[in-house]
Amino acid sequence: MLLYERVATALRTQIAHGTLRAGERLPSIRHLAQGHGVGVATAVQAYLQLEREGLVVARPRSGYFVRASTTLPPAPRPARNRAPGEIKNPALLDATEAGAHGALLPLHSATPAFDLLPQAALKASVSRCLRRAPAAVFDYAPAQGHLALRRLIAQRYAQVGAPVSPEEIVITAGAMEAINLALRVTTSPGDVVLVETPTYHGILQTVAALHLKVLEIPNLPGRGIDVARLDHLLQQNAVRAAVLVPNFNNPLGSLTSDADKQALVSRCARHGVIIIEDDIYGELAWSGQRPSPLRRWDTHGIVISCGSFSKMLAPGLRLGWLAGNPWTDALVRAKFFSTMGGTSLTQLAMSDYLQRHDLERHLRRLRRTLADNGQRLLEAIARFWPADTRVCEPQGGMSLWVQLPERSDSRALFEAALSKGIRISPGVLFSSRGDYVDYVRLSCGLVWDQRLDRAMKELGMLVARLGGSKVKAP
Incomplete structure (x- = not known):
């Protein structure tokens, strides 16, 4: 037996016997080599072999972890041939996104916990702006947004191979206002x-509020947008626009490949479909490698790119943007007619923060934390939830999409969880027709602690009781 195989076998045995548990960090390559009396290259080979077998997972700058491989992927569903129609989902139309109240644990919220944000640096930037430029802070912001911030956003697009001019960027109150403005400018009622299906309920609510009809395209676990089905849908239906989340769809966390992104843009251009890209999670790749936005492959001027600082820096500052050429002038007018402009203080403070601090350093920490939390959630589901629970393992973002055992109802679980002080998102919110009744979305954005571990155990017992499954032993 080769040396690296001997080391891999020892680790494989520890994983099988539960000595090394799912989600647990493995020894560093140096410590592994020292512990087994082998060279560093041999230790690397052992980890690579276990990674190929799906037993461990590597995280940039964090090391190797035991993969939570005891959960099953979601069961495949046949594609439904539905005609375009208005959104008819009472749960969706009556829902509002709100923070947890009182002592509720916000496992429903796909936003980072306060302790994961660069609080001190952001506070310093706000204080500096108030102290040094009070006249600018208390004045109206331009309808298009302050130029300094637009330039900094354009620089980040250039870094991922999608050049954008600062002159086509419009600052908005978060990504949802950006999507709303883009739809108002490019579509008419009817x-x-x-x-995508499933997709974020805020997108569906915006479509409903503007009296638009919806046509759903599947987003596939681990693969992203079903581009193979796109041609059929566009040939059979007159589609005006597409609101898509190719980078870490909410709630699946799936990533559409570069090849499929390129094909998607090409086919939409062929059929005259405007793409409104929600790239709010693009910076949160758990691998550490930021995927390209659709804008990179847009040679026809059909992509309006929407983004936000909410998920990576500060949800409460309500700072988003869109890059809308050739619709920039119309978007600025729409912004002016609705709110005149944004808030100068938040825009100036964000510009100050981005100029003074290393955003990439913060993002590396945040990505590692989200990836760790995702593994911990998977481990908790494997330990505490019924054995036939299925999970879509995300590649980025802040969500974990969980399929409950057969005959389970996420609405009943939502009510039962509330009574225990836990808030989750039932799957029916992520479909225009109330599909996914057997799914829930959980947040990876909380700080992991004993309370969260206990909550996952409590949820597992609730799932088992409501679905008539056997409760797992602690």
Whole structure:
């Protein structure tokens, strides 16, 4: 037996016997080599072999971890041939996104916990702006947004191979206002809009509020947008626009490949479909490698790119943007007619923060934490939830999409969890027709502690009781 195989076998045995548990960090390459009396190259080979077998997972700058491989992927569902129609989902139309109240544990919220944000640096930037430029802070912001911030956003697009001019960027109150403005400018009531299924309920609520019809395209676990089905949908239906989340779809966390992104843009251009890209999670790749936005492959000027600082820096500052050429002038007018402009203080403070601090350093820490939390959630589901629970393992973002055992109802679980002080998102919110009744979305954005571990155990017992499954032993 080769040396690296001997080391791999020893680790494989420890994982099988539960000595090394799912989600647990493995020894560093140096310590592994020293512990087994082998060279560093041999230790690397052993980890690479276990990674190929799916037993361990590597995280940039964090090391190797035991993979939570005891959970099953979601069961495949046949594609439904539905005609475009208005959104008819009472749970969706009556829902509002709100923070947890009182002592509720916010496992429903796909936003980072306060302790994961660069609080001190952001506070210093706000104080500096108030102290040094009070006249600018208390004045109206331009409808398009302050130029300094637009330039900094354009620089980040250039870094991922998608050049954008600061002159086509419009600052908004978060990504949802950006999507709302883009739809208002490019569509009229009654138009058909293509969206993914499942997708974020805020997108569906915006489409409903603008009296647009919706046509759903599947987002596949681990693969992203079903581009193979796109041609059929566009040939059979007159679609005006598509609101898509190719980078870490909410709630699946799936990533559409570069090849499929390129094909998607090409086919939408061929059919005259405007793409409104929600890239709010693009910076949160758990691998550490930021995927490209659709804008990179847009040679026809059909992509409006929307983003936000909410998920990576500060949800409460309500700072988003869109890059809308050739619709920039119309978007600025729409912004002016609705709110005149944004808030100068938040825009100036964000510009100050981005100029003075290393955003990439913060993002590396945040990505590692989200990846760790995702593994911990998977481990908790494997330990505490019924054995036939299925999970879509995300590649980025802040969400974990969980399929409950057969005959389970996420609405009943939502009510039962509330009574225990836990808030989750039932799957029916992520479909225009109330599908996914057997799914829930959980947040990876909380700080992991004993309370969260106990909550996952409590949820596992609730799932088992409501679905008639056997409760796992602690």
